[in-house]
Amino acid sequence: MVIKYECRHCHTGLGFLPAEQVDFKRLGVLQLSPEEQNNLISYDEQGSISISVICEDCQEALRFNPNLHGYEYIIQ
Numbered sequence: 609m610v611i612k613y614e615c616r617h618c619h620t621g622l623g624f625l626p627a628e629q630v631d632f633k634r635l636g637v638l639q640l641s642p643e644e645q646n647n648l649i650s651y652d653e654q655g656s657i658s659i660s661v662i663c664e665d666c667q668e669a670l671r672f673n674p675n676l677h678g679y680e681y682i683i684q
């Protein structure tokens with residue numbers, strides 16, 4: 609099983625990680641509400657997990673346009 613990171617804004621694939629190497633606690637995922645987890649994490653039929661993150665480009669854009677997207681969680 610792999611976990612796929614994808615930018616939630618531009619949908620750029622940011623990489624894959626074997627699930628065993630991912631510490632959900634460290635990602636901050638467990639601090640999110642179930643609703644937020646639903647928005648950020650999706651599961652496909654093959655059992656792989658996609659996590660919506662923000663890539664560096666979009667993070668920069670957000671920094672200069674903080675009102676563009678409203679409040680966003682940033683998982684690093």
Ligand SMILES: [Zn+2]
Pocket residue numbers: 615616617618619620662663664665666667
């Ligand atoms: Zn992006």
